[in-house]
Amino acid sequence: MKNLLLIAHGSRRDASNDEVRALTQLLAQCAEDRYDRVDCGFLELAEPSIPDGIQQCIDAGATEIVILPYFLSAGRHVAEDIPNAVKIKQDEYPHISIHIANYLGQAEEIPDLLFRIAKSSGS
Numbered sequence: 001m002k003n004l005l006l007i008a009h010g011s012r013r014d015a016s017n018d019e020v021r022a023l024t025q026l027l028a029q030c031a032e033d034r035y036d037r038v039d040c041g042f043l044e045l046a047e048p049s050i051p052d053g054i055q056q057c058i059d060a061g062a063t064e065i066v067i068l069p070y071f072l073s074a075g076r077h078v079a080e081d082i083p084n085a086v087k088i089k090q091d092e093y094p095h096i097s098i099h100i101a102n103y104l105g106q107a108e109e110i111p112d113l114l115f116r117i118a119k120s121s122g123s
Contacts, residue, residue, distance in 0.1 A: 007040070
């Protein structure tokens with residue numbers, strides 16, 4: 001079973017964390033045959049943590065987990081914190097494929113998306 005685990009920073013604002021959860025549900029509805037399950041996890045300030053999110057995927061039967069960092073730039077969180085948190089579970093479950101996809105900011109579609117958003121503002 002192939003899982004997508006969307007990773008966001010996490011916020012003290014519950015509404016911000018709920019936005020990530022709503023996006024996760026939308027991704028799950030759109031996943032079709034790409035992923036059997038879509039979940040989310042948070043780096044800090046919200047639950048589940050990254051290791052706990054990975055564990056939930058494993059407990060649900062995942063044999064492959066794609067970690068998708070929902071971050072715009074490769075700061076310390078993307079370069080160090082997320083890989084370190086993921087490595088804990090990679091070491092614990094070497095028989096399960098757990099890998100990190102490129103972070104959102106690396107997507108080649110970002111410039112077009114930003115222009116579409118700017119245009120929709122009436123500019």
